[in-house]
Amino acid sequence: MSNLDALQARLGYRFQEAKTLLDALTHRSFAASNNERLEFLGDGVLNLCIGLLLYQRFPQIKEGMLSRLRANLVSQQPLFEIATELHLGDWLRLGEGEMKSGGASRPSILADALESVLGATLLDGGFEAARGVIARLFETRLAAIDPEQQGKDAKTRLQEWLQSRRMGLPSYTLRATQGQAHAQVFVVECRIDPLGVLTEGTGASRKAAEQAAAEAACRVVKVS
Numbered sequence: 001m002s003n004l005d006a007l008q009a010r011l012g013y014r015f016q017e018a019k020t021l022l023d024a025l026t027h028r029s030f031a032a033s034n035n036e037r038l039e040f041l042g043d044g045v046l047n048l049c050i051g052l053l054l055y056q057r058f059p060q061i062k063e064g065m066l067s068r069l070r071a072n073l074v075s076q077q078p079l080f081e082i083a084t085e086l087h088l089g090d091w092l093r094l095g096e097g098e099m100k101s102g103g104a105s106r107p108s109i110l111a112d113a114l115e116s117v118l119g120a121t122l123l124d125g126g127f128e129a130a131r132g133v134i135a136r137l138f139e140t141r142l143a144a145i146d147p148e149q150q151g152k153d154a155k156t157r158l159q160e161w162l163q164s165r166r167m168g169l170p171s172y173t174l175r176a177t178q179g180q181a182h183a184q185v186f187v188v189e190c191r192i193d194p195l196g197v198l199t200e201g202t203g204a205s206r207k208a209a210e211q212a213a214a215e216a217a218c219r220v221v222k223v224s
Contacts, residue, residue, distance in 0.1 A: 025091050037119075057142060073138060080203070086114075190210070199216035
């Protein structure tokens with residue numbers, strides 16, 4: 001396992017008790033004492049902090065839309081993407097069977113592990129520490145939210161943006177399928193030739209991977 005210092009640097013938070021972070025990285029396949037209780041804690045603080053950040057950032061948005069925005073941000077796909085950006089799989093403690101079946105890159109395991117790490121941050125440093133980590137990890141996704149575009153997925157938003165500028169449609173290509181049949185991870189490339197843009201997305205299904213690649217393209221070309 002890589003040194004935990006690198007992970008703490010990526011999180012922007014240093015744990016007072018390194019064991020708390022280690023517990024958050026321990027999957028149930030590795031030991032009876034694992035990260036499931038921390039995942040429960042992380043789920044709670046994540047929902048609260050994302051709700052608070054949305055409430056503060058968008059004072060004009062009503063409750064129903066705030067709820068939908070929060071649900072989108074805390075769903076498995078963005079959690080998986082953030083965990084992948086952190087290379088969280090490099091630090092996971094998995095049982096031999098999970099290791100061999102590609103558990104370190106499985107979306108559900110990575111998303112749950114990220115919640116566990118957030119729960120560990122809350123336990124170790126309190127609410128403000130957890131809020132700070134969550135705000136940093138979700139900053140680009142929060143900044144990319146356009147209230148007028150909500151209800152449209154990333155592929156639709158990207159397509160409409162390109163068509164309004166008389167550009168061709170983006171192309172999506174499946175580049176890789178990783179893991180075993182019951183726990184595959186799909187890697188899809190999104191290409192926008194007129195702009196020379198090439199992005200990549202991963203997901204538990206090809207559709208989710210295409211959406212992730214489109215979302216990355218939206219950020220690159222600044223779709224509003």
